[in-house]
Amino acid sequence: MEFSAQQIAGILNGKVEGNPDVKVTNFSKIEEGKPGTLTFLANPKYSSFLYETKASLVLVNDDFVPEKEIPPGLTLIRVPNAYSALARLMSLIDQTKVKKQGIDSNVYISPSAQISKENVYIGAFAYIGDNARIGDNVLIYPHSYIGDNVVIGDNTLIYSGVNIYSECRIGKNCIIHSGAVIGSDGFGFAKENNVYKKIPQLGNVIIEDDVEIGANTVVDRAVMDSTVIRRGVKLDNLIQVAHNVEIGENTAIAAQTGISGSTKVGRNCVMGGQVGLGGHIKIGDNVSIGAKSGIISNIAPDRNIIGNPAVDVNNFFRSSVIFPKLPDMYRQLNQLQKEIDSLKKELQKDKE
Numbered sequence: 001m002e003f004s005a006q007q008i009a010g011i012l013n014g015k016v017e018g019n020p021d022v023k024v025t026n027f028s029k030i031e032e033g034k035p036g037t038l039t040f041l042a043n044p045k046y047s048s049f050l051y052e053t054k055a056s057l058v059l060v061n062d063d064f065v066p067e068k069e070i071p072p073g074l075t076l077i078r079v080p081n082a083y084s085a086l087a088r089l090m091s092l093i094d095q096t097k098v099k100k101q102g103i104d105s106n107v108y109i110s111p112s113a114q115i116s117k118e119n120v121y122i123g124a125f126a127y128i129g130d131n132a133r134i135g136d137n138v139l140i141y142p143h144s145y146i147g148d149n150v151v152i153g154d155n156t157l158i159y160s161g162v163n164i165y166s167e168c169r170i171g172k173n174c175i176i177h178s179g180a181v182i183g184s185d186g187f188g189f190a191k192e193n194n195v196y197k198k199i200p201q202l203g204n205v206i207i208e209d210d211v212e213i214g215a216n217t218v219v220d221r222a223v224m225d226s227t228v229i230r231r232g233v234k235l236d237n238l239i240q241v242a243h244n245v246e247i248g249e250n251t252a253i254a255a256q257t258g259i260s261g262s263t264k265v266g267r268n269c270v271m272g273g274q275v276g277l278g279g280h281i282k283i284g285d286n287v288s289i290g291a292k293s294g295i296i297s298n299i300a301p302d303r304n305i306i307g308n309p310a311v312d313v314n315n316f317f318r319s320s321v322i323f324p325k326l327p328d329m330y331r332q333l334n335q336l337q338k339e340i341d342s343l344k345k346e347l348q349k350d351k352e
Contacts, residue, residue, distance in 0.1 A: 001024075001025055001026070001093055001096075002023055002024070002025050003023065003024060004020065004021055004022065004023050005018070005019065005020050005021070005022050005023075005024075005057055005075050005077060006020035006021065008024075008038070008057070008077060008089065009077050011088075011089065011092065012059075012077065012079050012085045012088065012089065013079070014059070014077040014078055014079040014085065015077065015078045015079075016075065016076070016077055017070075017075065017076040017077075017078065018070070018074065018075030018076055019073075019075050020075075022056050022057060022075045023036070023056075024036055024037055024038040024056055024057050025037070026038070027039065027086075027090065028055055030046055030049045030050065030053050030055065030058065031046065031049045031052075031053070033049075033053035033054045033055025034054055034055065035054055035055070035056055036056055037055045037056060037057075038055065038056070038057040038058075038059070038089075039053060039055040039057070039058050039059070040058060040059040040060070040082045040083065040085070040086045041058055041059070041060050041061075041064065041082060042061065042081075042082040042083040042086075047067065050066070050070075050074075051067075051068060051070075051071060052071075053074070055074070056073070056074070056075065057074075057075050057076075057077065058074065058075070058076050058077070059076075059077050059079055059082040059085050059086055060076050060077070060078055060079075060082055061078070061079070061080070061081065061082050062078050062079065062080055064076075064078070099119070099121070099137075099139065100121040100123075100139060101119055101120070101121050102121060102122075103115070103120070103121070103122045104122060104123055104124040104125075104126075104142070105124075106124040106125055107122045107123070107124065107125070107126050107127075107128070108126075108127045108128065109122070109128040110128060110129055110130045110131070110132065110148075112130045112131045113128045113129065113130065113131065113132040113133070113134070114131075114132070114133045114134065115128070115134045116134055116135050116136045116137075116138065116154075118136035118137060119136065119137045120134060120136070120137070120138050120139075120140075121138075121139045121140065121141075122134075122140045123140060123141045123142035123143075123144075123160065124142045124143075125142050125143050126140050126141075126142060126143065126144045126145070126146070127144075127145045127146065128140075128146045129145075129146055129147045129148035129149070129150065129166065130148040130149070131148060131149045132146050132147070132148065132149065132150045132151070132152075133150075133151045133152070134146075134152050135152055135153045135154035135155075135156070135172070136154040136155070137154055137155045138152050138153075138154065138155070138156050138157075138158070139156075139157045139158065140152075140158045141158060141159050141160040141161075141162075141178075142160050143160050143161050144158050144159075144160060144161060144162045144163070144164075145162070145163045145164065146158075146164050147164055147165045147166035147167070147168070147183070148166040148167070149166055149167050150164050150165075150166065150167070150168050150169070150170070151168075151169045151170065152164075152170045153170060153171045153172035153173070153174070153209065154172045154173070155172055155173045156170055156171070156172060156173065156174040156175070156176075157174070157175045157176070158170075158176050159175075159176065159177050159178040159215075160178050161178045161179050162176050162177075162178065162179070162180050162181075162182070163180075163181045163182070163184075164176075164182045164183060165181075165182065165183030165184060165205075165221065166183070166204075167183070167204040167221075168182050168183040168204050168205040168206070168207070168221070169204065169205070169206045169207065170182070170207045171207055171208045171209035171210070171211065171231070172209045172210070173209055173210045174207060174209065174210065174211045174212065174213070175211075175212040175213070176212075176213045177212075177213060177214050177215040177217075177237070178215050178216075179215045179216040180213050180214070180215065180216065180217050180218070180219075181217075181218045181219070182205050182207070182213070182218075182219050183204060183205045183219070183220075183221045184218055184219075184220055184221065185201040185220065185221065185243075186201045186220040186221060186222065186223055186227075186242055186243025186244070186261060187220070187242060187243070187261070188201060188223055188243060188261075199223060201220070201221050201222065201223055201243060202222075202223065202224055203221050203222025203223055203224050203225050203226050203227065203243070203244070204221050204222065204226050204227075205219050205220075205221050205222070205226065205227045205228075205229070206226045206227070206228045206229070207219070207229045208228075208229065208230050208231040208232075208233075209231050209232075210231055210232045211229050211230075211231070211232065211233045211234070211235075212233075212234050212235065213229075213235045214235055214236045214237035214238070214239065214255070215237045215238075216237055216238050217235050217236070217237060217238060217239040217240075217241070218239070218240050218241065219241040220240075220241065220242050220243045220245075221243060222243050222244045223243050223244060224244075225244065226244075227241065227242075227243055227244055227245050227246070228245075228246045228247070229241070229247050230246070230247060230248050230249040230250075230251075230267070231249045231250070232249050232250040232251075233247050233248075233249070233250065233251050233252070233253075234251075234252040234253070235247075235253050236253060236254045236255040236257075236273070237255045238255050238256050239253055239255065239256070239257050239258070239259075240257075240258040240259065241259050242258075242259055242260050242261040242262075242263075242279070243261045243262070244261055244262040245259050245260075245261065245262065245263050245264070245265070246263075246264045246265065247259075247265045248264075248265055248266045248267035248268070248269065248285065249267045249268070250267060250268050251265055251266070251267065251268060251269040251270070251271075252269075252270050252271070253269075253270075253271045253275075254271060254272050254273040254275075254291070255273045255274075256273050256274045257271050257273065257274065257275040257276070257277075258275075258276050258277065259277045260276075260277055260278050260279035260280075261279045261280070262279055262280045263277050263278070263279055263280065263281050263282070263283070264281075264282045264283065265277070265283045266282075266283055266284045266285035266286070266287060266301065267285045267286070268285055268286045269283060269285070269286065269287045269288070269289070270287075270288045270289070271288075271289045271293075272289065272290050272291030272292070272293070272306075273291045273292070274291055274292045275289050275290075275291065275292070275293050275294075275295070276293070276294050276295065276308075277295045278294075278295060278296040278297070281295065281296070281297060281298050281299075282298045282299075283295070283298075283299045284298075284299055284300050284301030284302065284303070285301045285302070286301055286302045287299050287301065287302070287303050287304075287305070288303075288304045288305070288313075289305055289306065289310065290305065290306025290307070290310075290313065290316075291306075292308065293305065293306050293307055293308055293310040294307075294308035294309050294310060295309075295310050296309055
């Protein structure tokens with residue numbers, strides 16, 4: 001890639017401050033910027049690096065106010081949201097890459113499977129089961145397993161080593177990273193005479209359009225009906241989604257989160273890493289849950305919570321200020337109790 005500041009500003013509807021003809025050929029982090037690269041400043045805590053970076057071009061927010069003079073030779077492009085602008089620019093670069101096409105000779109494809117003839121790639125040692133349907137522009141990398149009756153929508157990318165069990169449905173424009181398992185059995189057992197009897201998991205998984213699922217994440221099939229991942233959901237690596245869970249549109253969940261069976265998560269929610277959700281509960285729309293939180297009951301919409309068990313963020317931070325003081329407070333309380341007991345004894349003596 002090689003773009004001038006003026007070209008990039010045109011793509012992003014930004015405003016150049018500095019040399020519009022300066023050219024960049026790569027990206028860099030602002031603290032490790034190199035000449036000829038583009039970087040960005042979105043988080044104010046990195047502002048100090050702006051005055052030291054060796055990068056040639058920096059994306060900044062429209063409302064950014066420099067604390068001191070911008071270094072000579074550094075050009076800024078002001079945009080409404082620097083982070084989103086960077087993502088948009090990187091996506092455009094990514095789309096220029098040559099995509100793989102064709103079906104490797106070492107692939108097994110069931111005679112009853114339906115494979116689009118439009119720009120499909122299926123890598124070596126992939127398996128495509130009976131009656132599977134693969135849409136246009138789908139890329140399936142080597143060693144992936146696509147089970148019987150699976151449907152994969154147009155423009156979806158399946159990386160190597162993904163396992164999609166039978167009957168599952170994957171929407172359009174999805175990305176599923178290596179090691180992910182879609183449609184494995186939910187954790188369902190009935191205890192009978194101290195022996196666990198397996199409950200057959202007869203449902204499936206439905207993943208709607210524009211979903212991304214991280215490496216080694218598992219989405220279990222439903223006991224009956226479907227486990228559902230709605231449009232626009234983003235799941236990080238190493239997440240467990242249990243049977244009959246439903247995750248609402250445009251919800252983003254960070255790594256090592258576990259969601260227990262039959263829990264419903266609303267739209268536009270955000271969860272930090274290592275969150276644990278109990279089973280059969282409902283999380284409302286627009287809920288933010290901090291890392292390592294434990295949720296054991298329903299959460300109303302539009303809340304911002306953290307902790308184990310989780311509480312409102314403001315209460316949590318007020319409590320966190322007190323936590324380090326608890327040993328001293330405990331000693332003071334004991335001392336006060338001793339003084340009270342002593343006073344009581346003296347009063348009792350006076351009465352006698």
